[in-house]
Amino acid sequence: xxxxxRRVDVDYLARVEGEGRMHVSVVDGVIENVEFSIFEPPxxxxxFLEGRPYSDAPDITAxxxxxxxxxxxxSSTQAMEDAFGQQVRGPLRDLRRLLYCGEWxxxxxxxxxLLHAPDFLGYESAVHMAADHKDIVExxxxxxxxxxxxxxxxxxxEIHPINPKVGGWYRVxxxxxxxxxxxxxxxxxxxxxxxxxxxxGFDFPKIEQDFEFVALSHPEEYAIxxxxxxxxxxxxxxxxxxxxxxxxxxxxxxxxxxxxxxxRGAYLAGxxxxxxxxxEKLTPMVRDLALEVGLGPTCTNxxxxxxxxxxxxxxAVEEALRLIDAYEQPAEPSIDLDVKxxxxxxxxxxxxxxxxxRYVVDDGxxxxxxxxxxxxxxxxxxxxxxLRTVLEDSLDLPDDKLSWVLExxxxxYDPCISCATHFLDLKVERTxxxx
Amino acid sequence: xxxxxxxxxxxxxxxxxxDAAGPAVVERLRxxxxxxxxxxTSDGEPSRLLDSLGLADRVILVDAVRSGAEPGTVITFTGxxxxxxxxxxxxxxLVDLVDAVSLARVLGRLSGSVEFIGIEGASFExxxxxxxxxxxxxxxxxxxxxxATREAGHA
Numbered sequence: 001x002x003x004x005x006r007r008v009d010v011d012y013l014a015r016v017e018g019e020g021r022m023h024v025s026v027v028d029g030v031i032e033n034v035e036f037s038i039f040e041p042p043x044x045x046x047x048f049l050e051g052r053p054y055s056d057a058p059d060i061t062a063x064x065x066x067x068x069x070x071x072x073x074x075s076s077t078q079a080m081e082d083a084f085g086q087q088v089r090g091p092l093r094d095l096r097r098l099l100y101c102g103e104w105x106x107x108x109x110x111x112x113x114l115l116h117a118p119d120f121l122g123y124e125s126a127v128h129m130a131a132d133h134k135d136i137v138e139x140x141x142x143x144x145x146x147x148x149x150x151x152x153x154x155x156x157x158e159i160h161p162i163n164p165k166v167g168g169w170y171r172v173x174x175x176x177x178x179x180x181x182x183x184x185x186x187x188x189x190x191x192x193x194x195x196x197x198x199x200x201g202f203d204f205p206k207i208e209q210d211f212e213f214v215a216l217s218h219p220e221e222y223a224i225x226x227x228x229x230x231x232x233x234x235x236x237x238x239x240x241x242x243x244x245x246x247x248x249x250x251x252x253x254x255x256x257x258x259x260x261x262x263x264r265g266a267y268l269a270g271x272x273x274x275x276x277x278x279x280e281k282l283t284p285m286v287r288d289l290a291l292e293v294g295l296g297p298t299c300t301n302x303x304x305x306x307x308x309x310x311x312x313x314x315x316a317v318e319e320a321l322r323l324i325d326a327y328e329q330p331a332e333p334s335i336d337l338d339v340k341x342x343x344x345x346x347x348x349x350x351x352x353x354x355x356x357x358r359y360v361v362d363d364g365x366x367x368x369x370x371x372x373x374x375x376x377x378x379x380x381x382x383x384x385x386x387l388r389t390v391l392e393d394s395l396d397l398p399d400d401k402l403s404w405v406l407e408x409x410x411x412x413y414d415p416c417i418s419c420a421t422h423f424l425d426l427k428v429e430r431t432x433x434x435x
Numbered sequence: 436x437x438x439x440x441x442x443x444x445x446x447x448x449x450x451x452x453x454d455a456a457g458p459a460v461v462e463r464l465r466x467x468x469x470x471x472x473x474x475x476t477s478d479g480e481p482s483r484l485l486d487s488l489g490l491a492d493r494v495i496l497v498d499a500v501r502s503g504a505e506p507g508t509v510i511t512f513t514g515x516x517x518x519x520x521x522x523x524x525x526x527x528x529l530v531d532l533v534d535a536v537s538l539a540r541v542l543g544r545l546s547g548s549v550e551f552i553g554i555e556g557a558s559f560e561x562x563x564x565x566x567x568x569x570x571x572x573x574x575x576x577x578x579x580x581x582x583a584t585r586e587a588g589h590a
Contacts, residue, residue, distance in 0.1 A: 044561040063450050067480065114481055126481075127534055130541040137542065144482050159478060 054365040070103035071350030083344025105147025107351035113140025120202035168334030196310035200293035213273035266381035269353025439473040442491040453556025492547030500553035507568030508555040
């Protein structure tokens with residue numbers, strides 16, 4: 001072999017995309033400071049997009065995240081169409097929603113089974129959990145595959161779908177191709193119900209937060225890829241008004257930006273926000289199960305996000321089956337674009353929450369300005385607030401147990417592989433000024 | 436379709452500087468190996484990685500590493516030499532290769548041997564190319580793997 005050295009104590013790079021850090025300082029038993037910061041690749045991509053043709057936006061932004069490429073494609077294509085004063089409707093739009101259902105299933109199930117459930121069942125990791133609960137892990141892996149299959153058939157391939165484009169699709173699937181997905185989705189319907197009942201039985205820390213929930217909302221459906229931006233404290237705006245109501249702050253301690261509602265502060269995007277704002281838009285079957293397992297029409301306990309993710313998986317499976325049943329293959333895979341200078345806005349509900357894109361293009365469709373606000377940036381302040389609340393209840397714990405519960409709190413937000421932490425540098429500093 | 440004897444999995448992000456090393460090795464092998472060798476690239480997403488680990492009896496994982504060694508240094512070890520402590524306490528994600536391999540073992544999806552090839556990277560900045568030392572290490576690794584699969588009669 002060509003090796004120059006041989007060592008086993010290497011720090012596996014694995015995925016470098018996410019690097020994060022959490023620093024807690026406790027002085028004389030009182031929390032003095034809580035800082036959570038993450039590295040955010042989207043910031044880089046904004047600059048990278050400028051000068052490129054409009055058609056590059058969905059392909060390039062999809063590379064930001066290996067877990068939620070569909071979200072990036074959906075927000076970017078809609079923003080470009082908006083810049084040209086156009087909209088994609090009918091089956092072309094339904095296919096976007098179907099593709100998005102696949103991504104919700106994949107992403108939520110991955111997080112629930114391999115990352116979050118071990119916290120609740122008392123295991124250090126999915127590896128340790130799998131030794132005792134192989135059946136649970138296998139259930140999750142099969143359910144996730146049902147989501148993968150949708151993304152493969154509609155998106156053109158499993159990772160970084162290649163079919164979506166500004167104006168629609170490069171290629172649309174036939175009805176028959178979609179119908180092949182049905183048997184496994186029918187199995188998934190029951191599997192998702194079992195999953196909801198399983199995770200609803202976990203023990204949850206009793207923490208309720210006074211969140212300002214922010215999510216897309218649509219009059220006729222549980223908003224995924226289309227809607228107005230709403231909050232439970234009075235915001236009800238068109239996506240194009242995003243920058244009038246929200247702002248981003250540079251935070252000195254990291255290269256990340258924190259988003260806040262102007263003159264109000266922290267807010268929460270993601271499953272809890274969507275569920276609490278749009279409960280009535282879930283189907284009766286999904287609503288009934290949510291109530292049966294003890295979720296009210298709103299959920300303010302961040303630890304119960306795992307149950308809400310289960311509910312959204314069930315909804316996504318049912319919605320995918322409905323969309324496939326109603327699908328009629330369109331004659332053309334995309335609309336004709338009227339490329340012109342303008343500014344466009346697009347937003348969709350990535351698995352982790354609202355994902356906002358804005359582009360300014362010139363008359364040839366060249367990107368002059370790109371703005372991408374990922375959900376994890378929007379939730380950073382809420383994550384810090386949660387950590388503070390959890391800390392107040394847990395200060396008596398030894399450092400290792402304290403670290404565990406703090407990490408679990410961060411995992412409530414499903415910080416994604418690209419947008420959040422992998423090698424989380426977690427430091428709890430306890431000092432005394434006395435004596 | 437017959438089951439391949441070997442699967443080479445290149446893990447990494449082609450858009451992040453030297454993290455592209457793993458996928459680059461796989462791409463450079465693509466036109467050179469026969470049907471006995473399956474080639475897969477992975478972004479580290481664990482459930483797909485699990486599926487890839489079960490593709491063949493002999494698994495070769497190639498990834499960029501960051502150990503403080505000189506850029507382009509290539510290290511290898513086999514599954515048995517992996518640190519027993521998975522170290523997941525520091526991670527909020529199961530994206531560590533060691534975890535994925537361990538999970539595949541627990542679930543009975545690994546039937547044979549696992550070899551790791553780590554290529555020391557220097558920079559992982561988004562949308563930058565691999566550095567010359569890593570480029571050279573990728574080529575050396577490709578030649579090594581060609582020789583190894585020829586030896587085993589899979590090429």
